[in-house]
Amino acid sequence: MLTGSEIEDGLEDAMRHPDPVIDIAKLSLTFQTNDGPVHALSDIDLAIEPGDFVSFIGPSGCGKTTLLRVIADLERPTAGSITVNGVSPEQARLNRAYGYVFQAAALYPWRSIAKNVALPLEIMGLSRAEQDARIKKNLELVNLAGFEKKYPWQLSGGMQQRASIARALAVEPNLLLMDEPFGALDEIVRDHLNDQLHQLWAKTNKTVVFVTHSIPEAVYLSTKIVVLCPRPGRVYDVIDSTLPRERTLDMRESEEFLKIAHRVREGLKAGHAYDD
Numbered sequence: 001m002l003t004g005s006e007i008e009d010g011l012e013d014a015m016r017h018p019d020p021v022i023d024i025a026k027l028s029l030t031f032q033t034n035d036g037p038v039h040a041l042s043d044i045d046l047a048i049e050p051g052d053f054v055s056f057i058g059p060s061g062c063g064k065t066t067l068l069r070v071i072a073d074l075e076r077p078t079a080g081s082i083t084v085n086g087v088s089p090e091q092a093r094l095n096r097a098y099g100y101v102f103q104a105a106a107l108y109p110w111r112s113i114a115k116n117v118a119l120p121l122e123i124m125g126l127s128r129a130e131q132d133a134r135i136k137k138n139l140e141l142v143n144l145a146g147f148e149k150k151y152p153w154q155l156s157g158g159m160q161q162r163a164s165i166a167r168a169l170a171v172e173p174n175l176l177l178m179d180e181p182f183g184a185l186d187e188i189v190r191d192h193l194n195d196q197l198h199q200l201w202a203k204t205n206k207t208v209v210f211v212t213h214s215i216p217e218a219v220y221l222s223t224k225i226v227v228l229c230p231r232p233g234r235v236y237d238v239i240d241s242t243l244p245r246e247r248t249l250d251m252r253e254s255e256e257f258l259k260i261a262h263r264v265r266e267g268l269k270a271g272h273a274y275d276d
């Protein structure tokens with residue numbers, strides 16, 4: 001039988017080393033195409049802890065979206081293993097473990113903002129009262145309270161993207177998967193949304209996996225930055241951020257920020273050199 005102090009030690013250890021939300025080992029994915037095999041992902045090892053904000057960054061074609069799609073069970077790996085919340089990606093998808101945000105807001109133009117957020121909740125068969133409560137809570141979280149009755153075309157691009165984040169959050173996942181959600185927006189709007197996303201993450205304590213091409217965006221938002229390189233798509237570097245969890249946009253001028261950005265840039269350069 002375990003003694004009290006052994007149980008305490010075990011609990012402390014579990015708090016220090018929580019079970020990863022995403023655990024990837026020796027994972028590869030090869031697409032078979034008419035032009036021959038495409039090695040989109042090769043030998044990926046990665047653990048993502050609860051509450052992490054992880055960015056995948058790398059040049060076009062290095063497998064960022066494919067890796068996100070594997071986590072979401074939209075692609076199946078050809079080798080290796082992956083668990084999401086301790087179960088297979090398929091089971092995690094069935095458990096509605098994650099919300100997925102695409103590059104385009106992908107809102108239905110004939111539905112109001114509230115009705116767009118409600119869509120997955122209708123599919124889940126939630127009561128009307130529960131749907132209304134979740135719509136209200138999540139639109140408030142993304143600062144869109146008061147826009148329930150508007151249609152997507154009445155909102156700016158940034159607001160539409162916030163609405164699509166509210167829709168992803170409405171299923172109450174512990175994991176948010178975001179594929180270049182701000183890639184199509186101008187820099188000022190993007191800065192603003194990065195700030196809001198950071199606050200939202202800090203408030204909700206979700207685990208976020210975020211695909212980006214932008215070094216400042218990755219460094220500003222992430223607790224962990226995964227630098228990928230192409231042909232075959234693989235992990236070149238994993239950087240645990242030394243910035244405090246609380247972030248402000250003016251930190252982007254700090255020495256620490258520039259040091260991390262430099263390391264990401266070096267990784268991207270080295271990955272390209274392999275390709276040339």
Ligand SMILES: Nc1ncnc2c1ncn2[C@@H]1O[C@H](COP(=O)(O)OP(=O)(O)OP(=O)(O)O)[C@@H](O)[C@H]1O
Binds near residue numbers: 031033039058059065
């Ligand atoms: N369904 C598919 N069939 C065949 N090849 C594919 C498929 N999906 C992706 N690929 C290939 O796999 C590789 C990785 O693609 P992926 O879209 O994951 O890269 P990415 O890093 O997200 O690129 P980008 O930054 O341009 O979005 C590329 O060579 C791509 O052409």
